[in-house]
Amino acid sequence: MQTTTAEKDWVNILFLMLTPIIGVFGTAWYTIAHGFEWWMLGLGVVMYFLVGLSITAGYHRLFSHRTYEASRAVEFFFAVFGALAAQNSILWWSASHRVHHRFVDRDWDPYNIQRGFWWAHIFWIFYKNPDSGDFSNSKDLLKNPVVMWQHRWHYVIMVVVGFGLPALVGAFFGDWVAGLLWGGFVRLVFVHQSTFFVNSLAHKAGAPTFDANVSARDNWAVALVTLGEGYHSFHHRFPGDFRNGIRWYQWDPSKWFIRGLQAAGQAWSLRRVPxxxxxxxxxxxxxxxxxxxxxxxxxxxxxxxxxxxxxxxxxxxxxxxxxxxxxxxxxxxxxxxxxxxxxxxxxxxxxxxxxxxxxxxxxxxxxxxx
Ligand SMILES: [Zn+2]
Ligand SMILES: [Zn+2]
Missing domain, CATH: 1.20.58 (Methane Monooxygenase Hydroxylase; Chain G, domain 1)
Structure with missing residues (x-):
C-alpha cells in the first residue's frame, strides 16, 4: 500500500519552488544592485543556526525522540524558531518522523528512499498524504501545551517572525529588504535543503556502520551541512540517544548545543546508549x-x-x-x-x-x- 495519493499539494509546490528563486536569484540580483555588507551574511548565518538547531535539537531530538528533557523556556524557543523553518508544526513533523523510523524503507515511510533520491529529498512534500493529521503515535505531544499552542499558530509565527524579524534587523542596519532576503529567504532555503539531505543523502551515501539492514548511512560530509544529523546509521539504530555523532571529534553541533543547555540548567536526563x-x-x-x-x-x-x-x-x-x-x-x-x-x-x-x-x-x- 502506498501512503500517498496522486493528489498534488500546490501550496507546498509553489512555496518550495518560489522560495529558492527569491532566496538565490532575488538575493543575488538585489545584492549586486544595492551592495553587500557583512551584517547581511552574519544575519543569515545566525538565523540559520537558531532555526536549524530548533529542528535538529528541538523538533527531532527533543520532541520526536525524547532523548532528553528540557525546560518550558527551551521548548518555547524551539517552538518559535522551529516554526520559522516552514516544515509544519512540531506535532505534524514528529508524528510523520516516528512513522519514518518505524517503517523505514517500506511503503508507510513517508520519505521512503526506495522510491528514489528525489522522492526522499523533496517530492514527497509535493503530494498530499492521507495519513497526515493522524497523531495516534504522538499522544505524549498532544498533552504538551507548548506543542499544541505551536500547532495552532505555526503558520502565523513562520510569516510574522520568520520574515518580520530579519526585516526588522535589516531596518536597524538601514536596509530592511536586504535583511528580509538574507535572514528570511536565503536562510529558509539553506535550512530546507539541509533538512532534506537527512532524508535523501543520509539514506544513500556513506557507511551502514551500525545497522546493515536499513538504508540509513553514516556520513561526515552530510553531518557538516545538517548540524550533525549525518551520522544517520547510528541514529536509526539508536534513536533514543541525544547524540548522532558519538565521538567527541564528530561534527555534531546539535549535541554540543544540548550539552550547553544542560550546563545552563535548561536540559537534563540526556540519554545515551551504553x-x-x-x-x-x-x-x-x-x-x-x-x-x-x-x-x-x-x-x-x-x-x-x-x-x-x-x-x-x-x-x-x-x-x-x-x-x-x-x-x-x-x-x-x-x-x-x-x-x-x-x-x-x-x-x-x-x-x-x-x-x-x-x-x-x-x-x-x-x-x-x-
Ligand atoms: Zn532517516
Ligand atoms: Zn530520527
Missing amino acids: APSIEQARMEAAVLGLEPRLAVVPRDRAEEIRQRINAAREEFARAIELWRRQAEERADGFSTAWKETRREAKRALAEARRDWKRACVMLSAVPAHA
Whole structure:
C-alpha cells in the first residue's frame, strides 16, 4: 500500500519552488544592485543556526525522540524558531518522523528512499498524504501545551517572525529588504535543503556502520551541512540517544548545543546508549557485510572465524549486562561497588574487542579468491 495519493499539494509546490528563486536569484540580483555588507551574511548565518538547531535539537531530538528533557523556556524557543523553518508544526513533523523510523524503507515511510533520491529529498512534500493529521503515535505531544499552542499558530509565527524579524534587523542596519532576503529567504532555503539531505543523502551515501539492514548511512560530509544529523546509521539504530555523532571529534553541533543547555540548567536526563551496546551493533553490522566473504572461505577456516565471532558476541552480552548492573548500583548510591562492576564491564568489552579483531585478522589472511 502506498501512503500517498496522486493528489498534488500546490501550496507546498509553489512555496518550495518560489522560495529558492527569491532566496538565490532575488538575493543575488538585489545584492549586486544595492551592495553587500557583512551584517547581511552574519544575519543569515545566525538565523540559520537558531532555526536549524530548533529542528535538529528541538523538533527531532527533543520532541520526536525524547532523548532528553528540557525546560518550558527551551521548548518555547524551539517552538518559535522551529516554526520559522516552514516544515509544519512540531506535532505534524514528529508524528510523520516516528512513522519514518518505524517503517523505514517500506511503503508507510513517508520519505521512503526506495522510491528514489528525489522522492526522499523533496517530492514527497509535493503530494498530499492521507495519513497526515493522524497523531495516534504522538499522544505524549498532544498533552504538551507548548506543542499544541505551536500547532495552532505555526503558520502565523513562520510569516510574522520568520520574515518580520530579519526585516526588522535589516531596518536597524538601514536596509530592511536586504535583511528580509538574507535572514528570511536565503536562510529558509539553506535550512530546507539541509533538512532534506537527512532524508535523501543520509539514506544513500556513506557507511551502514551500525545497522546493515536499513538504508540509513553514516556520513561526515552530510553531518557538516545538517548540524550533525549525518551520522544517520547510528541514529536509526539508536534513536533514543541525544547524540548522532558519538565521538567527541564528530561534527555534531546539535549535541554540543544540548550539552550547553544542560550546563545552563535548561536540559537534563540526556540519554545515551551504553558503550558495549554501541560496539556490539557495530560488529553485527560488519558481520553482515562479511557474510559473502565467509561463504567462500575454506570450511574449517570459516568455522574458526565464526567461533571467534561467537566468542565476541558472548563477551559483548556480558559487558552489556555488567554495564546495566553498574548503572543500577550507581543509582542506588549506597556503596562504591559500582566502580568494580564498571571495571569488570570494561574488561569484558576489551575481551570482546580482541575476539572481534582476531576474527577480522583471520578473515583478511584468507585470499579473496579462495
Ligand atoms: Zn532517516
Ligand atoms: Zn530520527
